[in-house]
Amino acid sequence: MRMRFLAPFVLSAVFLAACGGGKNTEKKEEAASSEAPVDNSMVKAGAAEAAASKGAALIEQKDCKTCHKVDVKLVGPAYKEVAAKYEATDANIDMLVDKVIAGGSGHWGEVAMLPHPDLPKDDAKEMVKYILSLK
Ligand code: HEC
Numbered sequence: 001m002r003m004r005f006l007a008p009f010v011l012s013a014v015f016l017a018a019c020g021g022g023k024n025t026e027k028k029e030e031a032a033s034s035e036a037p038v039d040n041s042m043v044k045a046g047a048a049e050a051a052a053s054k055g056a057a058l059i060e061q062k063d064c065k066t067c068h069k070v071d072v073k074l075v076g077p078a079y080k081e082v083a084a085k086y087e088a089t090d091a092n093i094d095m096l097v098d099k100v101i102a103g104g105s106g107h108w109g110e111v112a113m114l115p116h117p118d119l120p121k122d123d124a125k126e127m128v129k130y131i132l133s134l135k
Pocket residue numbers: 059062063064065066067068075076077082096099100104105106107108109110111112113114116119127128131
């Protein structure tokens with residue numbers, strides 16, 4: 001008897017987990033934005049924290065969140081995956097800044113990141129620094 005009541009919930013959970021786009025994406029978006037302050041609090045104190053939250057704020061204003069979340073893979077890799085892949089060196093930061101502005105593909109899969117030609121390089125740099133701080 002209990003199983004009959006549980007079945008719809010289990011089924012909808014499976015359905016949500018299996019469905020990659022649409023509603024599921026919106027849910028993740030809500031979850032990620034409510035998690036954002038928690039992630040910021042984990043960033044090192046001081047100047048790094050100020051820089052990181054500036055990058056986080058810039059990311060919030062742009063279209064990045066359509067394709068990226070901090071710890072969930074959407075269209076693009078989770079920022080934490082990106083942070084795990086690249087050391088926060090100047091060379092890597094510059095490379096990723098160019099990538100965000102010019103767009104690109106082939107590092108994480110077949111899907112390409114849209115170019116952001118209007119994005120000022122300094123802003124892109126704050127964003128990348130924030131992403132790479134998410135270790
Ligand atoms: C249309 C979806 C989309 C949007 C919008 C988008 N990205 Fe991406 N992003 C991707 C995909 C897909 C990849 C993986 C590309 C690859 O495989 O090389 C990626 C990769 C990245 C990487 C890692 C690049 C590498 O070479 O490893 C960074 C950093 C990044 N995105 C940051 C951003 C930032 C910052 C923004 C907002 C200005 C943004 N993305 C907007 C889809 C997107």
